[in-house]
Amino acid sequence: DAGVIQSPRHEVTEMGQEVTLRCKPISGHDYLFWYRQTMMRGLELLIYFNNNVPIDDSGMPEDRFSAKMPNASFSTLKIQPSEPRDSAVYFCASSLKLKNTEAFFGQGTRLTVV
């Protein structure tokens, strides 16, 4: 397996534009997580899915953020409209199960909103 695949690797957009980040989890993993990493706040969980169903979205910062998982092999994180303070590295991760197990992270998407 190629691991968790995220696209794009880098995204530069203007304030107010819509941004869509994509993720392909490892095949067979039932859990998918979206994280955001910044120097100030470190690594934060935004939302996670189990079998394509959102379980906990309490980490989503605002209504401008939304995430979907239409099938077991694809998820998106959308920001609309984007703001400069959304600039960060966004990671997707997947795992076989939820409890006491490691998560496999993608390479991340570095988002810059100007």
Place this chain on the structure above:
Amino acid sequence: GESVGLHLPTLSVQEGDNSIINCAYSNSASDYFIWYKQESGKGPQFIIDIRSNMDKRQGQRVTVLLNKTVKHLSLQIAATQPGDSAVYFCAENHRSYGGSQGNLIFGKGTKLSVKP
């Protein structure tokens, strides 16, 4: 508040020496801990984990020690190599969440630099 923190933000060691990265946690309800390694431009990579019913766990060149009395976690890397240069994160799960990955709280990280 509940938090995971690190004693040292940066650590510089000589190649071949042993490295010790420390982490303090504040929630006594935490029952599962993970160490991740993050190289520049990459996502975090799992290194080793430990449950609260253990005080030591060993992997390949790495050992994690858990001291529940003082709420302290450490990662020991034996014979540190240049490839070990990265940022290391500790993360904890709270017992109230049943040790679920979905409720991991990450520390800010320690940067390890290995001098040749």
